[in-house]
Amino acid sequence: MKKILVLTLALILALSAVTALADGIKVGIINLDPSESGYRQANVKNLTDTFTADNGYDATFVTAPTADKQLEAANGFITEGVQYILVSAAEATGWDEVLEAAQEAGVKVFLFDRMIDCDPSLYTAAVVSDMRQEGETAVAWLESLGLEEYNILHIQGQLGSAAQIGRSDPLTEKCEAEANWTIVREGTGGDSWDPNEARKIAEAAINAGEKFNIVYAENDGMADGVVQALDAAGITHGVDGDVIIMGFDCNKWALEKLLAGEWNYDGQCSPFQAAVIDEMIKTLEAGGEIEGLNEKNQIISDEKGFDAKTITQEDIDNYGL
Amino acid sequence: MLQRKKLRAGLGQLLIPLIALGILILFNLIRDPGFFSIGVAVNNSGNRVLTGNPISIIDSASELAIISMGMTLVTAACGGQDISVGAVGAIAGSVFVKVLQGTGSISVGTVILSILACCLATILFKLFNGTLVAVFKIQPMIATLILYSCGRSIAYWINGDATPQLNSPIISSLGMTIPGIPVPTPIFAVLLVGLLLAVVFRFTNISLYTQSVGINQGAARLNGINPTIIKLLSFALLGVCVSVASVIGVCRLGQLNHKTLLVDIEMDAILAVAIGGNNLGGGKFKLSGSILGAYIIQMLTTTLYAMNVSPVNVKAYKAIVIIIIVIAGSPVVKEKLTSLWKKSRIGGSNAVIRKGVG
Incomplete structure (x- = not known):
C-alpha cells in the first residue's frame, strides 16, 4: 500500500516536472462552434494552426456556442493560471466580472472576431472586422462600375446582427443620396441567412416583373439562392450577364464562381486573426509594447473585395474559406 | 346517401383551409390580376421551363x-x-x-x-x-x-x-x-x-x-x-x-x-x-x-x-393571417358556426311549415 502511495507521489512529481519543463506560452482560446459556418471553421483552423507547440505555445482550445459555457471556460483558464486568454464571444455583454478577475490574476485578454461591450482597459487588444467598412468597400466597387442605373435587389442577413447592419447601411445611405441608385426589392434570409428564402424573394421579384441589374446579397449562400432563381428564369448574370452578383464572406466555392465569371464581386470578412495576435503576444513576451491600436484598443483586420475580372486561383487558395 | 355524408364529413375538415386558400387567391387576383399568370421561359441551361407565381x-x-x-x-x-x-x-x-x-x-x-x-x-x-x-x-x-x-x-x-x-x-x-x-x-x-x-x-x-x-x-x-x-x-x-x-x-x-x-x-x-x-x-x-x-x-x-412587404414586417403579417386561419378552424368557432347554420336551417324550415299551415 505504502509502496503504491510513494510510487503515485513520485509519478505526480515527475509529471509536474515535465509540464514545468515544457514551458510554452500558456494560452487559453475560447471560440464558437466550428459547425456554425464556413467562416468559423476557417477561424478555428487558423487558430489551431498558429498556436502550436512548435510555435512556442501551450494552448488549450474550447469551442462553445453559448455565453455561459464560454464564461465557465474563461474562469477555468484563470484558475489554471494561463498567461493569455483569447476570446470570440457568443454574446457581447456579461463579461465584465470575468475580465476583471483575469486582470487581477495578471492574465492578458485578447478579443478576436467579435467585440465585447466593456471598458477597453479590460482587454489588451481586439482584432476585429469592421463590418461597415466591408459594406463601404462593396458600395465603392459598385460605384466604380459607373453604371447609368443602379436597380438593386437587396438581400439582407439576420436583421440586427453586426454583419447585416454594417453591410446594409452604406448601401441604403448611397441609395438615399443618389437619384440613379434604387433598391427595387429588399428581403431577408432571416436568422439563419437562409439561401432558400433568398431564392423565394428573388422569384417573387422576377414574377412581379421587377427589373434589377444588381443583386447585393449579404452573404455567399443567399447570393447563390438568388442565382438559382435567375437561372430558372433564364436571366443571365456574372461578368458577361445582365445582372451583377455580389456576395460576402469569400467562401472558396463562391470565389470559384467569381473566377468562372458567374458572379462579379465577393467581399471578404477575414477570419484570419491568429497571425496578428501571435505577433502581439511575441512582442509582449519580448518586453515590447503593442503598437497600432485605436482608442478602443482595436486592430481592424485588413479586408479585400474581390472582382471577378481580376481574381486569380492564388487568391482563392489564399483567401477562400 | 352514405357517400354524400362521407363527402360532407371530409369536406368539413377541409372547409376552413379551402376557404382560406380561396380568400388568398381572391385577394391576389384583386391586388394583381396577373399574379397567377404562367409563362414559358428558357432557363440558363437552355431548357424550356414554366414560370410564374x-x-x-x-x-x-x-x-x-x-x-x-x-x-x-x-x-x-x-x-x-x-x-x-x-x-x-x-x-x-x-x-x-x-x-x-x-x-x-x-x-x-x-x-x-x-x-x-x-x-x-x-x-x-x-x-x-x-x-x-x-x-x-x-x-x-x-x-x-x-x-x-x-x-x-x-x-x-x-x-x-x-x-x-x-x-x-x-x-x-x-x-x-x-x-x-x-x-x-x-x-x-x-x-x-x-x-x-x-x-x-x-x-x-x-x-x-x-x-x-x-x-x-x-x-x-x-x-x-x-x-x-x-x-x-x-x-x-x-x-x-x-x-x-x-x-x-x-x-x-x-x-x-x-x-x-x-x-x-x-x-x-x-x-x-x-x-x-x-x-x-x-x-x-x-x-x-x-x-x-x-x-x-x-x-x-x-x-x-x-x-x-418590408423584411422587418414579413413575419408579423404572416403571424396575423395564420392566427386568423387557426382560430377560424378551432373547435369552438366551428361549433358556434355549425349551430348557427343549423339554427338558420331549422328557422327556415319552420317558416316553410308555418307558411304551409297559413
Missing part, C-alpha cells in the same frame, strides 16, 4: 408538403409532434452528400444509392425518436427535442465541411428541372410521396390502425393492434419523407449547408398539419388537409414577397 408556390412548398405528410402520421399515431425534422433533415442531407462524394462520381446510379443510404440513415434516426416515444412513453416533444438540439452538429460531424458543393447536371435536374420537362422536379417528388402513401393506405389497414391507436391506445390493443409497432411505423414513414425533402433541398442549391437546410421547417410542418384541420392531439387525420396547409403557408409567404 403558381409554379413558384407549388415548387417552393414541396419540401414542406412532403414533411407535413409524415408529420400528420406521427401526429395521428402519437398525439404529438416531431420537432426534429429540420435537424434530422440536415443529417439526411449530410449522409446523402457524404455517400455521393464517397462514390467518387455523380451518376444516376450513385445518386440513387446515396438517396437510399440517406433514407436508411433518416429512418434509423427517426426510429430512435420513435423508440423513445413508443417504448419509453416519453412525450414526443421532449423525445424529439434531443435530436432537435444536436442534429445539426451531428450533420456537421458526418461531413466535416461547412458547405460541400455538388456540381452536376443530375443534381440540378433533381433540384430544378429535368431537360425536356418544363415542370420543376420537386413537384413530382410531392406527387410521388403522396401517391406512395395513398397506395399504402389503399392496400393496407395502416391508416385505420394509426387512427385507432391515436384515438384510444388501450382499445386498439384490445382489438389486436400493437400500438408500439404502429407508432414506430409512423416515425419510419416520416423518416422517408424527411430524406426526400432534404435531398430536394440539397439539390436545389447544389450544395449542402447544414445550418440552413430545411431550417425551421418543423414549425411550418406542424402549422400545416393544424391548418389542414387535423387534431394535434392525435386520432383522425387527412393527409390532403396537411398538403393544402403547406401550400397555403407558401402562398402566404409568396404573396407577402410579391407585395414587397
Whole structure:
C-alpha cells in the first residue's frame, strides 16, 4: 500500500516536472462552434494552426456556442493560471466580472472576431472586422462600375446582427443620396441567412416583373439562392450577364464562381486573426509594447473585395474559406 | 346517401383551409390580376421551363408538403409532434452528400444509392425518436427535442465541411428541372410521396390502425393492434419523407449547408398539419388537409414577397393571417358556426311549415 502511495507521489512529481519543463506560452482560446459556418471553421483552423507547440505555445482550445459555457471556460483558464486568454464571444455583454478577475490574476485578454461591450482597459487588444467598412468597400466597387442605373435587389442577413447592419447601411445611405441608385426589392434570409428564402424573394421579384441589374446579397449562400432563381428564369448574370452578383464572406466555392465569371464581386470578412495576435503576444513576451491600436484598443483586420475580372486561383487558395 | 355524408364529413375538415386558400387567391387576383399568370421561359441551361407565381408556390412548398405528410402520421399515431425534422433533415442531407462524394462520381446510379443510404440513415434516426416515444412513453416533444438540439452538429460531424458543393447536371435536374420537362422536379417528388402513401393506405389497414391507436391506445390493443409497432411505423414513414425533402433541398442549391437546410421547417410542418384541420392531439387525420396547409403557408409567404412587404414586417403579417386561419378552424368557432347554420336551417324550415299551415 505504502509502496503504491510513494510510487503515485513520485509519478505526480515527475509529471509536474515535465509540464514545468515544457514551458510554452500558456494560452487559453475560447471560440464558437466550428459547425456554425464556413467562416468559423476557417477561424478555428487558423487558430489551431498558429498556436502550436512548435510555435512556442501551450494552448488549450474550447469551442462553445453559448455565453455561459464560454464564461465557465474563461474562469477555468484563470484558475489554471494561463498567461493569455483569447476570446470570440457568443454574446457581447456579461463579461465584465470575468475580465476583471483575469486582470487581477495578471492574465492578458485578447478579443478576436467579435467585440465585447466593456471598458477597453479590460482587454489588451481586439482584432476585429469592421463590418461597415466591408459594406463601404462593396458600395465603392459598385460605384466604380459607373453604371447609368443602379436597380438593386437587396438581400439582407439576420436583421440586427453586426454583419447585416454594417453591410446594409452604406448601401441604403448611397441609395438615399443618389437619384440613379434604387433598391427595387429588399428581403431577408432571416436568422439563419437562409439561401432558400433568398431564392423565394428573388422569384417573387422576377414574377412581379421587377427589373434589377444588381443583386447585393449579404452573404455567399443567399447570393447563390438568388442565382438559382435567375437561372430558372433564364436571366443571365456574372461578368458577361445582365445582372451583377455580389456576395460576402469569400467562401472558396463562391470565389470559384467569381473566377468562372458567374458572379462579379465577393467581399471578404477575414477570419484570419491568429497571425496578428501571435505577433502581439511575441512582442509582449519580448518586453515590447503593442503598437497600432485605436482608442478602443482595436486592430481592424485588413479586408479585400474581390472582382471577378481580376481574381486569380492564388487568391482563392489564399483567401477562400 | 352514405357517400354524400362521407363527402360532407371530409369536406368539413377541409372547409376552413379551402376557404382560406380561396380568400388568398381572391385577394391576389384583386391586388394583381396577373399574379397567377404562367409563362414559358428558357432557363440558363437552355431548357424550356414554366414560370410564374403558381409554379413558384407549388415548387417552393414541396419540401414542406412532403414533411407535413409524415408529420400528420406521427401526429395521428402519437398525439404529438416531431420537432426534429429540420435537424434530422440536415443529417439526411449530410449522409446523402457524404455517400455521393464517397462514390467518387455523380451518376444516376450513385445518386440513387446515396438517396437510399440517406433514407436508411433518416429512418434509423427517426426510429430512435420513435423508440423513445413508443417504448419509453416519453412525450414526443421532449423525445424529439434531443435530436432537435444536436442534429445539426451531428450533420456537421458526418461531413466535416461547412458547405460541400455538388456540381452536376443530375443534381440540378433533381433540384430544378429535368431537360425536356418544363415542370420543376420537386413537384413530382410531392406527387410521388403522396401517391406512395395513398397506395399504402389503399392496400393496407395502416391508416385505420394509426387512427385507432391515436384515438384510444388501450382499445386498439384490445382489438389486436400493437400500438408500439404502429407508432414506430409512423416515425419510419416520416423518416422517408424527411430524406426526400432534404435531398430536394440539397439539390436545389447544389450544395449542402447544414445550418440552413430545411431550417425551421418543423414549425411550418406542424402549422400545416393544424391548418389542414387535423387534431394535434392525435386520432383522425387527412393527409390532403396537411398538403393544402403547406401550400397555403407558401402562398402566404409568396404573396407577402410579391407585395414587397418590408423584411422587418414579413413575419408579423404572416403571424396575423395564420392566427386568423387557426382560430377560424378551432373547435369552438366551428361549433358556434355549425349551430348557427343549423339554427338558420331549422328557422327556415319552420317558416316553410308555418307558411304551409297559413
